[in-house]
Amino acid sequence: MSTGLMMVLVAVIALAVGLVGGFFLARNSMKSYLQKNPPISEEMMKSMMMSMGQKPSQKKLNQMMAQMKQQQQKK
Known part of the structure; x- marks a missing residue:
C-alpha cells in the first residue's frame, strides 16, 4: 500500500x-x-502611416521605432 x-x-x-x-x-x-x-516592423509602420494619408519620412520612422523599443524595454 x-x-x-x-x-x-x-x-x-x-x-x-x-x-x-x-x-x-x-x-x-x-x-x-x-x-x-518585434511584432511591428518598419515596413508595417510605413504602410500604416501611408494608409492614414501621411507620407512617412525615414526620420519619423526611426523616431517611432525608437519609441517602441524604449517602451518595450520599460516593461
Whole structure:
C-alpha cells in the first residue's frame, strides 16, 4: 500500500515540477523571440502611416521605432 501511495506522490510532484519548469522555459523563450523579432516592423509602420494619408519620412520612422523599443524595454 505505501509503495503505491509513494509512487502516486512522486508522480504528482514530478508533474508539478514539469509544469512549472515548462511554463518558465516557454516564457523565457517567448520573451527572447519577441526581442529579436518585434511584432511591428518598419515596413508595417510605413504602410500604416501611408494608409492614414501621411507620407512617412525615414526620420519619423526611426523616431517611432525608437519609441517602441524604449517602451518595450520599460516593461
